[in-house]
Amino acid sequence: MYDASRITTVTVIGFGTMGLGIVQNFAEAGFAVRAVDRSPEQLQRGKAQMASSLRLAQEEGLIADPEAVLGRVSVYFFDDFADATEGAQLVVETVPEVLEIKKEVFAALDGLPRDVLIGSNTSSFTVSQMTGEMATPERVVGLHYFNPAHLIPAVEVHHGEATDPAAIDAVIAVMERAGKVPVRVRKEVPGFIINRLTGALEREVDFLLDNGVVTPEDLDAAVRASFGFRLACLGPMEAEDFIGLDTSWRVSNNVFKGLSNADKASPDLGEKVERGELGVKSGKGWYDYAGRTTEDIYAERDRKLMRQLAVYRSNNPSTGDNS
Numbered sequence: 217m218y219d220a221s222r223i224t225t226v227t228v229i230g231f232g233t234m235g236l237g238i239v240q241n242f243a244e245a246g247f248a249v250r251a252v253d254r255s256p257e258q259l260q261r262g263k264a265q266m267a268s269s270l271r272l273a274q275e276e277g278l279i280a281d282p283e284a285v286l287g288r289v290s291v292y293f294f295d296d297f298a299d300a301t302e303g304a305q306l307v308v309e310t311v312p313e314v315l316e317i318k319k320e321v322f323a324a325l326d327g328l329p330r331d332v333l334i335g336s337n338t339s340s341f342t343v344s345q346m347t348g349e350m351a352t353p354e355r356v357v358g359l360h361y362f363n364p365a366h367l368i369p370a371v372e373v374h375h376g377e378a379t380d381p382a383a384i385d386a387v388i389a390v391m392e393r394a395g396k397v398p399v400r401v402r403k404e405v406p407g408f409i410i411n412r413l414t415g416a417l418e419r420e421v422d423f424l425l426d427n428g429v430v431t432p433e434d435l436d437a438a439v440r441a442s443f444g445f446r447l448a449c450l451g452p453m454e455a456e457d458f459i460g461l462d463t464s465w466r467v468s469n470n471v472f473k474g475l476s477n478a479d480k481a482s483p484d485l486g487e488k489v490e491r492g493e494l495g496v497k498s499g500k501g502w503y504d505y506a507g508r509t510t511e512d513i514y515a516e517r518d519r520k521l522m523r524q525l526a527v528y529r530s531n532n533p534s535t536g537d538n539s
């Protein structure tokens with residue numbers, strides 16, 4: 217019923233932080249992409265942002281022809297939903313993480329022809345939670361991208377109780393065609409795989425900062441230069457094989473006893489949020505970005521990630537290269 221090989225047109229609903237990267241990824245891989253948003257300003261801003269991101273990708277040798285990529289993207293208001301989804305064979309929603317908004321979008325998608333696949337970029341809801349009221353939940357697959365979605369290779373692919381295994385297989389095949397690294401989540405669990413791992417890391421970060429063990433700057437430097445450096449080419453299981461499972465077992469038994477078991481984020485972090493110190497988007501978070509434009513800050517991050525992506529692809533030749 218789902219033929220991944222015939223999918224050439226994708227509609228992405230939500231053209232915000234994540235939607236931008238998802239649209240760019242599909243367009244770079246040669247798909248025709250329709251970007252849909254409720255906000256006309258965001259549609260306009262989004263296409264301009266994508267144009268500058270594509271110029272950067274060309275400078276870094278990741279793509280050859282930014283204009284051709286941009287030419288495959290068209291933008292639609294949410295009110296023109298019928299036009300935006302007409303003939304699309306895959307629709308990916310990436311609207312805000314608010315259950316009512318997700319359900320409203322799924323109600324609209326429910327009426328599409330039954331062979332249209334639907335992906336959801338939710339970070340914290342299970343597929344079953346979002347699709348319980350749909351008549352056609354069998355074609356909905358969770359697609360958890362990572363920010364920035366055009367540069368981070370992995371996409372977690374998860375499912376709900378009602379998802380058809382054929383829909384999961386088809387979506388995985390499309391992700392591969394888009395140059396992504398799809399990771400199958402075999403059970404429906406909150407946080408999927410990666411947010412559980414990063415959540416465990418965040419809990420220890422809170423503990424170390426709250427107890428004055430390290431400064432934020434030193435912590436970043438230490439992670440980038442230690443397991444962060446290694447993780448890009450050796451996963452935790454491969455690394456454990458090099459460490460030696462016997463050594464790892466002994467160290468884990470000693471270290472686990474002293475680890476944080478907090479079930480809430482640090483109050484210090486909450487106070488920063490109350491003060492409006494939200495990170496890059498407010499000009500201050502753990503670092504102070506005063507005097508720099510947002511465009512400049514993002515370009516610096518993306519340039520580093522683009523160089524890392526080139527190394528990742530040369531170490532993993534089977535993953536996508538759309539240049």
Ligand SMILES: NC(=O)c1ccc[n+]([C@@H]2O[C@H](COP(=O)([O-])OP(=O)(O)OC[C@H]3O[C@@H](n4cnc5c(N)ncnc54)[C@H](O)[C@@H]3O)[C@@H](O)[C@H]2O)c1
Pocket residue numbers: 229230231232233234235252253254255258294310311312313317320321337338339340360361362363
């Ligand atoms: N930001 C991240 O790092 C990240 C990472 C992985 C997954 N996610 C998930 O991606 C989804 C989107 O997050 P985001 O950070 O891109 O949010 P965002 O607020 O940056 O973008 C959401 C966009 O959706 C638009 N929108 C709202 N309602 C709409 C509707 N009914 N139809 C069409 N457009 C609508 C908004 O105007 C906005 O442009 C969420 O589910 C989030 O949990 C986010």
